[in-house]
Amino acid sequence: MGLLNEKTIGEIVKEAASLFPNREAYVYPEHGIRKTYKEFDAETDELAKAFIGMGIQKGEHIAIWSDNKREWLLSQFATGKMGAVLVTVNTNYQEKELEYLLQQSDSTTLILCESFKSTSYLDIIRAICPEIITSKKGNIQSEKLPHFKRVIVMSENDYPGIYKWSEFVAFANKVSDEALDEYLEALHNDDVINIQYTSGTTGFPKGVMLSHKNIVNNGQLVGDYIHLTEHDRLCIPVPFFHCFGCVMGTIASVTHGTTMVIIEQFDAGKVLKMVQDEKCTALHGVPTMFIAELNHPDFKQFDLSSLRTGIMAGSICPIEVMKKVIEDMGASEITIAYGQTETSPVITQTKTDDAIEKRVSSVGKAHPGVEVKIIDPATGEDIPAGVPGELCTRGYLVMQGYYKNEEATNSTIDDNGWLHTGDIAVMDDEGYIDITGRIKDMVIRGGENIYPKEVEEFLYQHPSIQDVQVVGVPDQKYGEELMAWVILKSGENLTPEALREYCKGKISYHKIPKYIEFIDAYPMTASGKIQKFLLREMSKKRVEV
Incomplete structure (x- = not known):
């Protein structure tokens, strides 16, 4: 592709100010601050x-x-x-x-x-x-x-x-x-x-070293995919220190003359109120944020009728949550984006007019000008559609490298410019990609590869479950077994035995979690990602007891 945008970060502000001088650039409703692009x-x-x-x-x-x-x-x-x-x-x-x-x-x-x-x-x-x-x-x-x-x-x-x-x-x-x-x-x-x-x-x-070219173009493309214009108002509750906030949020807005409605620290009630009061047309969030909003006790009291689009990203997006955001929040054009900091961050994204099955069950196709391939992590060979392997990407979006860490840079970006993501993905015949987890998250039970996401998606359908995370734990007989950490909806009761019974006859026996624990909240990063490595450590301790 010819680059979409040759401008630097400073130049995109100047451009927005000349095109949309009197449009609101940003709003801090909590502080009564409103500023135009000029x-x-x-x-x-x-x-x-x-x-x-x-x-x-x-x-x-x-x-x-x-x-x-x-x-x-x-x-x-x-x-x-x-x-x-x-x-x-x-x-x-x-x-x-x-x-x-x-x-x-x-x-x-x-x-x-x-x-x-x-x-x-x-x-x-x-x-x-x-x-x-x-x-x-x-x-x-x-x-x-x-x-x-x-x-x-x-x-x-x-x-x-x-x-x-x-x-x-x-x-x-x-x-x-x-x-x-x-x-x-x-x-x-x-x-x-x-x-x-x-x-x-x-x-x-x-x-991760990122250039103007990396993040201006990524922000531009992300905004293009959700059809942002100067008439849109994007609610940004995701943290700025992360690419989701400062590329998919702020830069996507400025490249399109969109108003940024900013919340300093995530709070589900505040987000719903801001969307309502500021008539936001777009909302970003990681799945845990959308889950908190959908489960807010006053959810039905808020008028979210202005909401049209936005992005769910940051970790694997559960199909059931995506459907609820479309149906219950009215964000009929919400998209899923996938990527990582090293890729500025977005590699693939669903489109607003993709078939509903693709929009809720895949992370879309590669952005324009971005190459993607799936390889066998053991051999490095390309593998055909329908077979899981490591996702690699190449193009304008690849970072400049890790600061003062040549060894890590060289082990991530190969001699041909391909960045190895460490994520397991499957591509279908049309180029749509499904992320099934990190290579290190895959569970091998008695020689069977189990992708936790598949088990999580199934368990999400249980009417009592608000959120669920599945990890592998060491097992003497099978090498690894599954452990599910479940957050129940308010007022619901469920036993491990009842949940296993629910699974029988619906998913393969080896995918039914041997261990089930109930928890009120997951260990999280500040950007709202669930820290699966900490869940794995907690799981090991529980099993050892």
Whole structure:
């Protein structure tokens, strides 16, 4: 494909401001904040000048650690105008994880909110870098973090050694509009502009380097698939630190002149109220978010009639949940997207006019200009339609690599440019893809390959079950057995025996979970993904007892 969009992140803001100056760019209903695209362009110009005025250079690494605050949104597009690389930090991080990220990423600057939920971010950064308290602002000299110079807080409270937000913004006064224009013109769409750390379920997190080209085009395509226009209003409850928020959410919106209706931290009731009050036409979420919304006690009280489309992604989407979002929420054009951070993130997506079976049971086909193939993970050979294997992809969407980790880059992207996803997929004759799990999630019971997703899809149909996750546990006789972790709907009762009885005669005997546990909530990442590796660890402990 000829690239859809050659623009940099800064340029897409300028374009939206010239095409739709008086359209709302973003709304924070909780704070009564509404800004047009013209105002958004001016705000991000000012912030870009502030970064330059502080002495931050193109290519310098700026870490950002916060929930979906307005300052996060403005920083994303301001760095996109002057060329600093935004390093996104998971809101759930604690001291050791943040220290690792700041060291590994060579970040010179950290922008943070004061706290998140019950965690004081200020206490954490001062524990890592006690020198902050006695340092002159902007001149931190840390033993542990040799590149680290400055901290900016999203607040007007005074803290020693830390710039408050207004002090940071004041640096813009040192920089002319002409100087900012020079920065903007010096950017190239192949420049790395974003580093996102993968969740690190295997070893330490790796910093995925993404360019303007990677994420502008992916955001553009994702928005095209759900037919976003300047008349749409997209509710974004997914976190910005993840590609779902800052590519499929913010960049998809800006490339289409769409209004972003932003919620700082996910809450099912708040999402439903925002969709109703702001007349949102689109809603993004991971399956667990949609499940929480559908099961909200006041769900039927909300008027969701404005809702048309959106994206469910982030983990495997249960067919039953997808059907309910279409039928009960009225999002008749909702799509499923699949990908990973290393692919900017979306590889495949369903279309709004795909047959309903395809829309609820597959992750669609590869995006335009994206190559996909399914290989035998053992031999590397291509395998035919209908046979499960590892999904590989190639094209504009493939990351620039992992920051300072050539070995991991080379083991993920082969010599021919194919990125190996580690996901098991099946492609049908028409090119539609079904993801059956991670290679490491597959359960081998007595030589039979079992894909947990298939068992989960079946169990979801039980009227008492709200959510279910299936993992493998070690077994002396069969090598592995299945364990199901079940969340029941409010007020429902179910026993393991009754659930096994329900399975008999409907699915193969070897797919009926030997172990069934009931649980109130799953261990989750901050982006709403279920941490199956933690469920596996919990399962092993239960079985050993």
